[in-house]
Amino acid sequence: MAIFYIxxxxxxxxxxxxxxxxxxxxxxICVGAIGFGxxxxxxxxxxxxxxxxxxxxxxxxxxxxxxxxxxxxxxxISGDREFFGVVVSLVIIFVIFLAGVKVFExxxxxxxxxxxxxxxxxxxxxxxxxxxxxxxxxxxxSVILDFRAYDTLGEATVLFTAIIGATVILRRxxxxxxxxxxx
Amino acid sequence: xxxxxxFLFFMIGLYCAVVKKNMVKIVIGIMIMEYAVNLFLIMLxxxxxxxxxxxxxxxVDLETGQIAASFLSSCVxxxxxxxxxxxIVISLGSLALMISICxxxxxxxxxxxxxxxxxxxx
Amino acid sequence: xxxxxxxxxxxxxxTAFVLxxxxxxGKGAATVLANxxxxxxxxxxxxxxxxxxxxxxGKWSIPLGINLVLDGLSCLLLLAxxxxxxxxxxxxxxxxxxxxxxxxxxxxxxxMIAGMNGVVLSGDIxxxxxxxxxxSLASYALVGFGCEHEELEASFKYMVLGSIASAFILFAxxxxxxxxxxxxxxxxxxxxxxxxxxxxxxxxxxxxIAGFGLKAALVPFHAWLPDAHPSAPAPISxxxxxxxxxxxxxxxxxxxxxxxxGVSVAVGWVFIALGVLSMVIGVFLAVGQWDLKxxxxxxxxSQMGYVVLGVGMGALxxxxxxxxxxxxLAILGGLFxxxxxxxxxxxxxxxxxxxxxxxxxxQLKELGGLATVMPITRATCAIxxxxxxxxxxxxxxxxxxxxxxxxxxxxFYGLAAVTLLVSLVTLISFLKIQRYVFLGELPQNLQHTQExxxxxxxxxxxxxxxxxxxxxxxxxxxxxxxxxxxxxDVLTEGVKYSAAVIKET
Amino acid sequence: MKGMTIIVKTISxxxxxxxxxxxxxxxxxxxxxxxxxxxxxxxxASAYVLLMLxxxxxxxxxxxxxxxxxxxxxxxxxxxxxxxxxGAISSGSFFVNFLQHKEAHGQALDxxxxxxxxxxxxxxxxxxxxxxxxxxLILSSSQYYSPNRPIDGKEFK
Numbered sequence: 031m032a033i034f035y036i037x038x039x040x041x042x043x044x045x046x047x048x049x050x051x052x053x054x055x056x057x058x059i060c061v062g063a064i065g066f067g068x069x070x071x072x073x074x075x076x077x078x079x080x081x082x083x084x085x086x087x088x089x090x091x092x093x094x095x096x097x098x099x100x101x102x103x104x105x106x107i108s109g110d111r112e113f114f115g116v117v118v119s120l121v122i123i124f125v126i127f128l129a130g131v132k133v134f135e136x137x138x139x140x141x142x143x144x145x146x147x148x149x150x151x152x153x154x155x156x157x158x159x160x161x162x163x164x165x166x167x168x169x170x171x172s173v174i175l176d177f178r179a180y181d182t183l184g185e186a187t188v189l190f191t192a193i194i195g196a197t198v199i200l201r202r203x204x205x206x207x208x209x210x211x212x213x
Numbered sequence: 214x215x216x217x218x219x220f221l222f223f224m225i226g227l228y229c230a231v232v233k234k235n236m237v238k239i240v241i242g243i244m245i246m247e248y249a250v251n252l253f254l255i256m257l258x259x260x261x262x263x264x265x266x267x268x269x270x271x272x273v274d275l276e277t278g279q280i281a282a283s284f285l286s287s288c289v290x291x292x293x294x295x296x297x298x299x300x301i302v303i304s305l306g307s308l309a310l311m312i313s314i315c316x317x318x319x320x321x322x323x324x325x326x327x328x329x330x331x332x333x334x335x
Numbered sequence: 336x337x338x339x340x341x342x343x344x345x346x347x348x349x350t351a352f353v354l355x356x357x358x359x360x361g362k363g364a365a366t367v368l369a370n371x372x373x374x375x376x377x378x379x380x381x382x383x384x385x386x387x388x389x390x391x392x393g394k395w396s397i398p399l400g401i402n403l404v405l406d407g408l409s410c411l412l413l414l415a416x417x418x419x420x421x422x423x424x425x426x427x428x429x430x431x432x433x434x435x436x437x438x439x440x441x442x443x444x445x446x447m448i449a450g451m452n453g454v455v456l457s458g459d460i461x462x463x464x465x466x467x468x469x470x471s472l473a474s475y476a477l478v479g480f481g482c483e484h485e486e487l488e489a490s491f492k493y494m495v496l497g498s499i500a501s502a503f504i505l506f507a508x509x510x511x512x513x514x515x516x517x518x519x520x521x522x523x524x525x526x527x528x529x530x531x532x533x534x535x536x537x538x539x540x541x542x543x544i545a546g547f548g549l550k551a552a553l554v555p556f557h558a559w560l561p562d563a564h565p566s567a568p569a570p571i572s573x574x575x576x577x578x579x580x581x582x583x584x585x586x587x588x589x590x591x592x593x594x595x596x597g598v599s600v601a602v603g604w605v606f607i608a609l610g611v612l613s614m615v616i617g618v619f620l621a622v623g624q625w626d627l628k629x630x631x632x633x634x635x636x637s638q639m640g641y642v643v644l645g646v647g648m649g650a651l652x653x654x655x656x657x658x659x660x661x662x663x664l665a666i667l668g669g670l671f672x673x674x675x676x677x678x679x680x681x682x683x684x685x686x687x688x689x690x691x692x693x694x695x696x697x698q699l700k701e702l703g704g705l706a707t708v709m710p711i712t713r714a715t716c717a718i719x720x721x722x723x724x725x726x727x728x729x730x731x732x733x734x735x736x737x738x739x740x741x742x743x744x745x746x747f748y749g750l751a752a753v754t755l756l757v758s759l760v761t762l763i764s765f766l767k768i769q770r771y772v773f774l775g776e777l778p779q780n781l782q783h784t785q786e787x788x789x790x791x792x793x794x795x796x797x798x799x800x801x802x803x804x805x806x807x808x809x810x811x812x813x814x815x816x817x818x819x820x821x822x823x824d825v826l827t828e829g830v831k832y833s834a835a836v837i838k839e840t
Numbered sequence: 841m842k843g844m845t846i847i848v849k850t851i852s853x854x855x856x857x858x859x860x861x862x863x864x865x866x867x868x869x870x871x872x873x874x875x876x877x878x879x880x881x882x883x884x885a886s887a888y889v890l891l892m893l894x895x896x897x898x899x900x901x902x903x904x905x906x907x908x909x910x911x912x913x914x915x916x917x918x919x920x921x922x923x924x925x926x927g928a929i930s931s932g933s934f935f936v937n938f939l940q941h942k943e944a945h946g947q948a949l950d951x952x953x954x955x956x957x958x959x960x961x962x963x964x965x966x967x968x969x970x971x972x973x974x975x976x977l978i979l980s981s982s983q984y985y986s987p988n989r990p991i992d993g994k995e996f997k
Binding site for chain 1: 214215216217218219220221222224225226227228229231232233235237238240241242244245248251252255256257258259260261263264265266267268269273280284285288289290291292294295296297298299301302303305306307308309310312313314315316317325
Binding site: 130137145147150152153176183199206 | 480
């Protein structure tokens with residue numbers, strides 16, 4: 031149990047530093063710390079699939095973020111928007127936070143997942159019959175590629191969309207000049 | 214308590230995305246929000262002293278397909294893990310797109326400061 | 336018919352995957368392929384009318400697998416999406432010649448259509464989120480497609496707010512899962528009915544309203560829309576204003592509130608407040624605009640207010656246990672206005688694209704006198720303007736009429752007055768468009784302006800015909816009973832949705 | 841980008857083989873152990889990113905040209921969609937695992953088992969690897985570095 035609190039506090043501190051530091055590169059490195067802390071947390075939460083994916087995605091994500099920040103004349107734009115807006119946003123966020131903290135009482139306690147109690151939860155069936163029905167020993171794989179394969183198609187499509195979008199946004203020339211013939 | 218900490222984490226991300234004026238910082242804020250949701254989902258499925266949802270040879274009778282009762286009663290919830298796998302990839306995709314927009318905007322305006330990037334009124 | 340449901344997602348997806356394979360040389364072939372795909376979607380959507388049913392993906396029974404649900408409401412949205420996207424695709428065939436990377440553009444547009452179809456068909460809350468992300472990411476990229484200063488800025492703003500909305504929605508999905516142990520909408524609804532609402536679910540509901548409200552650009556959450564919609568190329572503006580905010584925003588909102596959580600008095604008032612705020616603030620901001628597309632974008636906010644107001648009145652009456660017939664009428668008005676708005680607003684954006692392409696500007700003060708040189712554009716724009724302002728006998732009039740009757744009948748006299756007032760201001764601002772764009776003196780530099788040609792005119796003419804004819808949807812009983820009333824029934828039946836879906840599997 | 845020193849180049853020449861093999865392993869055994877197509881694809885992409893950082897962008901581009909990567913991405917996605925459509929053709933519903941429960945299709949916990957799942961993993965691995973490689977290559981183009989230099993030619997007039 032204690033390990034979760036330690037890691038959680040670690041990622042929160044890293045997040046605060048990432049938000050408040052003035053140097054953009056340090057902020058990016060803090061994001062890396064959050065990601066790897068989160069990955070460790072996933073490992074302790076018995077989710078090795080997620081931990082592996084999180085680590086490798088984190089590496090690539092960091093490379094992408096660093097590409098965006100390095101080699102620019104690292105402008106130290108820290109600071110917030112105008113004071114009034116900041117105060118209003120802070121108040122709103124604080125109110126949402128107070129409202130939100132109350133609601134976690136309705137969830138089952140940490141460590142006793144809902145699917146053990148809910149009458150028709152799908153997860154119980156995944157565990158007991160997943161191997162028989164799909165043949166995959168890794169139940170998470172059997173869920174993402176068989177039971178909920180449609181989600182995975184959507185997820186592959188999201189990535190496809192994002193990459194097409196990125197190539198479109200970063201293309202060299204966006205409009206044909208007017209002199210060019212139309213057809 | 215852990216859930217509340219997780220929600221605090223989410224709110225730090227929201228604060229960063231709403232209040233900061235550096236474009237990369239805003240992106241970082243959104244990333245933090247996504248991390249927090251992922252973490253929250255996995256926490257929901259955790260079982261104290263649980264086992265990872267991967268069956269190995271010692272836990273299954275290959276002839277009948279019976280799975281050991283000890284595994285059934287200790288396995289953590291596999292469904293949120295499947296969801297988080299999906300959502301991690303989605304956030305990677307949106308990160309790539311967002312950074313491309315940032316880089317291209319930087320090429321146009323020469324700054325990451327959104328208070329200076331104000332051609333549109335309102 | 337039910338067996339073909341996945342084709343609504345599969346056809347645009349496969350087309351989108353194939354399109355980037357066409358290089359620069361295959362541009363013509365890519366355009367033809369994309370148009371064939373959208374037209375086949377229309378051909379698929381029309382036979383869906385009157386059907387309802389559940390499709391199990393991978394033959395897994397729910398809640399193990401994911402199901403697609405076709406009912407009146409999804410059918411209505413499918414029709415709107417396929418008609419508007421066919422028109423926008425046809426319009427793009429020529430309009431997008433000005434830009435490079437056309438095959439990628441077509442691919443993104445197909446992905447957006449696939450995402451919207453996925454959202455309206457999905458019966459699983461997480462799956463809805465995934466397809467919502469597809470449509471949103473495609474629209475972020477398309478808003479920035481021109482890569483100019485304003486377009487990139489608008490795209491970034493849109494993307495930040497959209498991502499925040501997505502994070503809210505995902506958090507709400509997590510909360511719902513944590514409280515009910517299920518992701519299938521029918522089973523969530525069943526669990527909520529048996530155990531009742533609690534704080535966690537109420538918080539999840541408010542996160543859903545905030546998230547989908549951001550996607551629908553209802554007034555406290557509207558900041559991105561007036562920038563994003565004008566910045567996109569015209570066919571994309573038509574898609575965004577015409578169907579995207581409806582499929583991702585209002586449809587998802589109605590589905591979660593009515594069918595999953597069940598209506599309550601508080602939610603009804605929230606809807607009405609959002610609707611009235613959007614109507615009034617949207618229209619008054621619109622009047623002062625001098626940029627043609629920006630003016631239209633503010634009107635989108637205002638017109639979405641009508642839809643939400645109608646649905647909200649229905650929710651309030653249902654939750655109070657009032658007379659069911661007024662509730663049904665209010666919802667009918669809202670949903671009818673939704674389809675009408677899809678048609679006339681996309682037509683307006685297409686005409687603005689036509690004007691912009693011919694003249695190179697969209698500032699009202701630089702335009703004028705186009706009535707003589709662009710007669711067809713002028714005629715279609717006049718029809719669409721009359722529709723949006725609620726002039727009889729065009730379609731906008733009928734939906735506003737139904738809304739006013741429902742408001743008066745249910746005793747909301749104030750709301751009826753607001754509806755009429757907003758309609759009047761809308762009329763004024765569209766007279767302004769007519770006056771500054773089409774009437775008056777033709778400026779010197781626009782003397783050689785020519786009317787748009789070919790597919791652009793076909794697309795505009797098609798939508799203009801729809802504007803004239805769509806009143807029949809309400810007036811002809813057979814059409815009303817097969818298209819509009821099943822959609823209204825889905826919402827008035829509320830949480831009976833879950834029993835119906837579970838029974839049909 | 842010119843690439844780094846000879847030490848880095850030699851070491852990454854060795855390491856890339858290990859990374860690629862690890863990526864393939866993770867992809868192919870996704871149904872038996874943690875991992876799967878996404879993680880494997882990202883690992884494959886990171887091998888190319890390593891090459892790009894060590895040897896320079898041109899070297900990586902020679903090994904996997906941008907048009908080829910773009911085609912691989914589309915083809916991977918198409919193949920995955922094809923798995924779904926094959927299910928519809930052979931069993932009447934999209935995404936049916938139509939190879940599972942065939943007699944001669946390997947036993948549970950073997951490498952070739954679980955019906956279509958390993959194939960889906962493979963296709964996703966190809967798609968994800970190609971697309972992430974593509975995005976990093978595009979993002980690292982230096983054309984947007986300096987804000988003052990006109991980058992889009994005619995657009996700037």
